[in-house]
Amino acid sequence: MSSLSTEKLKPFLDKLEAHSSLNRADCAAFEQLPFSFERVAAGSHIAREGDPAATFCGMVSGFSYRYKIVAGGGRQIVSVQVPGDFLDLQSAALGMTVYSVQMMTPGEVATLPAACLERLADRHPDLHRALWRETLVDASIFAEWVTNIGRRDARSRIAHLLCEFAVRLQQCVSPPAPCFLLPMSQEQIADATGLTPVHVNRTLQSMRHSGLIRTQKRQVIIDDWNQLMRVGDFDPAYLVALPPVGLAIPLHQSV
Amino acid sequence: MSSLSTEKLKPFLDKLEAHSSLNRADCAAFEQLPFSFERVAAGSHIAREGDPAATFCGMVSGFSYRYKIVAGGGRQIVSVQVPGDFLDLQSAALGMTVYSVQMMTPGEVATLPAACLERLADRHPDLHRALWRETLVDASIFAEWVTNIGRRDARSRIAHLLCEFAVRLQQCVSPPAPCFLLPMSQEQIADATGLTPVHVNRTLQSMRHSGLIRTQKRQVIIDDWNQLMRVGDFDPAYLVALPPVGLAIPLHQSV
DNA sequence: CGCGCGATTGAGCACTATCAAGAGCAGTGG
DNA sequence: CCACTGCTCTTGATAGTGCTCAATCGCGCG
Structure with a gap:
């Protein structure tokens, strides 16, 4: 015990x-x-x-x-x-x-x-x-969220949120997940990014069409990690205390 | 020394x-x-x-x-x-x-x-x-800012910012200032609230017309503290460690 | 099979951004 | 003392991103 x-x-x-x-x-x-x-x-x-x-x-x-x-x-x-x-x-x-x-x-x-x-x-x-x-x-993550919500458009905000998740999940899931499971409903994503569910829905669709991600139910598969980072203006430095860079692990493997 | x-x-x-x-x-x-x-x-x-x-x-x-x-x-x-x-x-x-x-x-x-x-x-x-x-x-203030920027409209955001300032200034200024000096330019207010300078300008004007505040140069005088708190959806609890309530001190004295 | 939540879609609107220009004011230098 | 310069504030016109309202669809679950 x-x-x-x-x-x-x-x-x-x-x-x-x-x-x-x-x-x-x-x-x-x-x-x-x-x-x-x-x-x-x-x-x-x-x-x-x-x-x-x-x-x-x-x-x-x-x-x-x-x-x-x-x-x-x-x-x-x-x-x-x-x-x-x-x-x-x-x-x-x-x-x-x-x-x-x-x-x-x-x-x-x-x-x-x-x-x-x-x-x-x-x-x-x-x-x-x-x-x-x-x-x-x-606190550092809070500060980044202030920035994310205050100064980025819908697409960037969501991309940034996904990137943060991906990196933090790599930390806690072992072995690294072959795909990236996002257990958030679109409404929750909306509440996290300061958007409305409807707009999140449309933005996710647009991101799918751009080949950035795929979604199935509440699962998000990142198809183009580098592009997603770019779109989300994402730099993992604010997450601190992380292994140098988590990007080596393929996040884009399909299910 | x-x-x-x-x-x-x-x-x-x-x-x-x-x-x-x-x-x-x-x-x-x-x-x-x-x-x-x-x-x-x-x-x-x-x-x-x-x-x-x-x-x-x-x-x-x-x-x-x-x-x-x-x-x-x-x-x-x-x-x-x-x-x-x-x-x-x-x-x-x-x-x-x-x-x-x-x-x-x-x-x-x-x-x-x-x-x-x-x-x-x-x-x-x-x-x-x-x-x-x-x-x-x-960190608590960061979290409140996330909320402020993510879920309030321009008028509320600015009102909330002013309220936070007023309370925090009461803490550090002795004797309590007769009026409330906000040393921020409108551009800085914009960058703090996730708005544009132009929109901050218009929103401040509207707040003046409503009798909430007055401004002179970079000085803000709060005319109607209670109303401002209501507009800003402001509850000082997140500032923690403060004397019970700072509202007793008249913030609305004129210059 | 019906229920209910979440995802999706459409139409119209509103809040906020963008672009551009002018006004007020303080500091600087001739 | 007066241009000159630069910054901030102000105003107008226009565009657009994201919101609201409403209805439909899909799917897991009892």
Whole structure:
């Protein structure tokens, strides 16, 4: 049982180690945290904006997103999480929930009381730093999204989103997926890019006709990675802490 | 001389103390950091995207912004800093510069080698936490900007920006300014909201005609704070760590 | 087989961008 | 003291990207 949970925590530790060199004690301390694992359904909420933020979650499997609601009822997805990502580290460290977190697909999350996190950080400076840096990468992605939504047209925005996904998925999926599965509905893509579902639909069609991508159900296959990067004005530098370049792995293999 | 620099560092310490209770040793350690102070002109760059990020800066006086450039040459301002803010804490902690930082007005910055910051964090967990939280507030603001740009129309976006400013200025200006000085050109507002300068101009005019604000040169006077908050769909919660509500202080006094 | 959500399509409109030119103002130099 | 220069703000006309409303289609699921 213990080895099973260790196995599930591995992606998180790997990620933290990429940020800061951790010694055995650090790793052991992390693995011995009283995480509880739970299967969650698509659409279920992990947290809601305004909640007190008493826990801290990591995503073992599945995809999720963070969103905010505006006055008119509109929804803005502000980030997407893939397996190995922390869902609400910011909220936990801040003590308040500044956005809602919802599952995009069914999956499994690891949950921890926020107080444990605090104690861990105090006793393990290297882990502390790694956790900090993890939130900094998140912030860097936010800044890129501001730029993406503020200064690019629909086609570029969507292309950029797809590129970001592709790179981040390469990180967490092993072995690298032969094709690139995007579990987002067009409405979710719209909410993530500041567009409307209708316009996303038309833009995706146009991208298909240009030979950039193919789609089947909620699966996107990237046909022309280089062109997609160009269209999306995509430079993976903002994702930080990534292996030099992820482009070597063929993303364009067909199903 | 030492007391002068202590004076200049006070806003930073105040801010950090709001995040995490610091003991005497923490404060002393921070004050004794080898900051160097420097006057900088409007428009001068503090950092450029892609730089190695060897230093860490705080803003003693003046205003600055962080921006990114996109393929077409467009500029997106991703955040604005007021006195007492750290300019590139994220970059320093991350070891790479993910956006450029430029002065909006003349001002004075306090600079420190990034390595000092690292040592400080390792030895002072409470300071470490405070610095972390400071970047989390930044991230929270980024997320709000994503929402603002992605899901609000021009009028709301600008109103929201003004509201954010007003609240953050109340924090750092003492005594509270009788009117609210916005040192941004319309072009800068445009780059911060994802609009064009022309459209910002027209929207500001419309807001003036509605009695929301007045402008003189680069100064904005808020005439109807409550209405402006409503128009901007503004809820200061995302700014965190603020005194309960900043609205008590009259922002609408005339010049 | 019917239900329901997501994808698709069409028509018309609105918000915002683009292009271009003029006005106000501050700093500079003759 | 007065052009000169450059920047920001302002205004007009026009175009276009993306939105709204509405209906249809396709498909998985009970």
